[in-house]
Amino acid sequence: MRAPFAAAVLAALLCASGAADAEHEVPYRFTLVGYVKDATGQPVAGERVEVIRDKTGLAYRSDTDAHGLYVVVARLGDEALGETLTVRVGGARTTVPVRFDAANHHDERGTRLDREGARWIVRPAWFRSTLARILAPPAH
Numbered sequence: 001m002r003a004p005f006a007a008a009v010l011a012a013l014l015c016a017s018g019a020a021d022a023e024h025e026v027p028y029r030f031t032l033v034g035y036v037k038d039a040t041g042q043p044v045a046g047e048r049v050e051v052i053r054d055k056t057g058l059a060y061r062s063d064t065d066a067h068g069l070y071v072v073v074a075r076l077g078d079e080a081l082g083e084t085l086t087v088r089v090g091g092a093r094t095t096v097p098v099r100f101d102a103a104n105h106h107d108e109r110g111t112r113l114d115r116e117g118a119r120w121i122v123r124p125a126w127f128r129s130t131l132a133r134i135l136a137p138p139a140h
Helices: 003-014 019-024 124-135
Strands: 030-037 048-053 059-063 069-074 084-089 092-097 110-116 119-122
16 A cells, blocks of 8 residues: 555544543544445545435545555544444445444544445455555555
């Protein structure tokens, strides 16, 4: 992964410092991460990914990188537990439930959602490992 993209992800996720920035802390964000690939399994670069909070209509956007990777950080607090998010990639859309442990204010909250051809694949168990890989320092 390119360093600028990882730096942007790191800044978006970890910029919590002080009371004024409280909304950037773990209890106030939910991250969707995943890959967009075509029907042959090739990454789709430059594809717009839009995540819409169904309750409010507020949209969060990102574009895929050269590897088809996207990261969208939505501002969602504990009250969002159980809500749904609509995710759009190109003309396709799906709905993802907002699930997390509301008592856990330490671990990142989110899920992994991949688009492979015409299929959507929700992989919540892969969220933490994918995020860790994205944020890992580049190997030299």
